[in-house]
Amino acid sequence: xxxxxxxxxxxxxxxxxxxxxSCTYDTSESDYYLFWYKQPPSxxxxxxxxxxxxxxxNATENRxxxxxxxxxxxxxxxISDSQLGDAAMYFCAYRGPLSGGYQKxxxxxxxxxxxxx
Amino acid sequence: DADVTQTPRNRITKTxxxxxxxxxxxxxxDRMYWYRQDPGLGLxxxxxxxxxxxxxxxxxxxxxxxxxQAQAKFSLSLESAIPNQTALYFCATSGGAGxxxxxxxxxxxxxxxx
Numbered sequence: 001x002x003x004x005x006x007x008x009x010x011x012x013x014x015x016x017x018x019x020x021x022s023c024t025y026d027t028s029e030s031d032y033y034l035f036w037y038k039q040p041p042s043x044x045x046x047x048x049x050x051x052x053x054x055x056x057x058n059a060t061e062n063r064x065x066x067x068x069x070x071x072x073x074x075x076x077x078x079i080s081d082s083q084l085g086d087a088a089m090y091f092c093a094y095r096g097p098l099s100g101g102y103q104k105x106x107x108x109x110x111x112x113x114x115x116x117x
Numbered sequence: 118d119a120d121v122t123q124t125p126r127n128r129i130t131k132t133x134x135x136x137x138x139x140x141x142x143x144x145x146x147d148r149m150y151w152y153r154q155d156p157g158l159g160l161x162x163x164x165x166x167x168x169x170x171x172x173x174x175x176x177x178x179x180x181x182x183x184x185x186q187a188q189a190k191f192s193l194s195l196e197s198a199i200p201n202q203t204a205l206y207f208c209a210t211s212g213g214a215g216x217x218x219x220x221x222x223x224x225x226x227x228x229x230x231x
Contacts, residue, residue, distance in 0.1 A: 004159075033218075033219075035219070037222075042224070043205060043224060043225040043227070044222065044223075044224045044225065045160075045207060045209075045222035045225070046222075047219060047221065050219060091159060091160070095218070102165060102167070102173065103218075104162065104175075104176075105160075105162075105220060107159035107160045108159055109157055109158065109159045110159060
């Protein structure tokens with residue numbers, strides 16, 4: 001079974017600095033998808049970034065980028081120029097390849113990010 | 118306007134009561150999902166539906182039922198609520214087409230069962 005591990009329950013970063021959140025996963029698939037979701041105090045789950053395993057290039061969305069290491073099964077999220085609005089719980093998620101049926105999305109347990117002014 | 122809406126946003130109820138949580142979406146997606154979130158456990162899938170005539174159990178469906186009234190509406194019911202169903206409940210949707218099938222979430226419903 002696929003598992004997603006976020007080993008950092010909490011992290012903090014100074015405003016304007018850079019922080020990296022870690023995520024590792026376990027799978028026997030070669031084609032799969034990885035996601036980072038943000039959950040601010042408003043509770044909304046917001047998609048931050050996604051990565052397709054067959055793409056070697058790391059995904060980037062503005063200040064958010066990932067370091068995808070397929071062989072190591074690692075998928076870390078880097079937040080540059082951290083802002084107060086980045087304070088939230090961040091969840092890493094894995095989904096296997098679609099093959100006509102449903103593929104379960106497995107979520108990690110989350111990392112709570114604090115941004116210090 | 119939000120693409121995925123959930124009502125109510127908060128609900129407090131008593132043990133044994135029947136509760137319905139509703140989800141609507143304007144994204145035009147055919148796939149809809151219900152998850153619950155508990156502290157330290159991430160999100161766990163309760164039910165999912167690929168279209169109006171397709172309903173499937175997730176990993177923790179006991180004590181829950183669902184209804185897909187239309188492509189845009191997916192309701193979750195607790196027939197007889199119990200305290201360990203106190204949690205944050207999320208509805209999500211996805212398009213099904215394409216490779217990524219990314220799920221998009223509603224704002225959540227916080228349910229407390231006393």
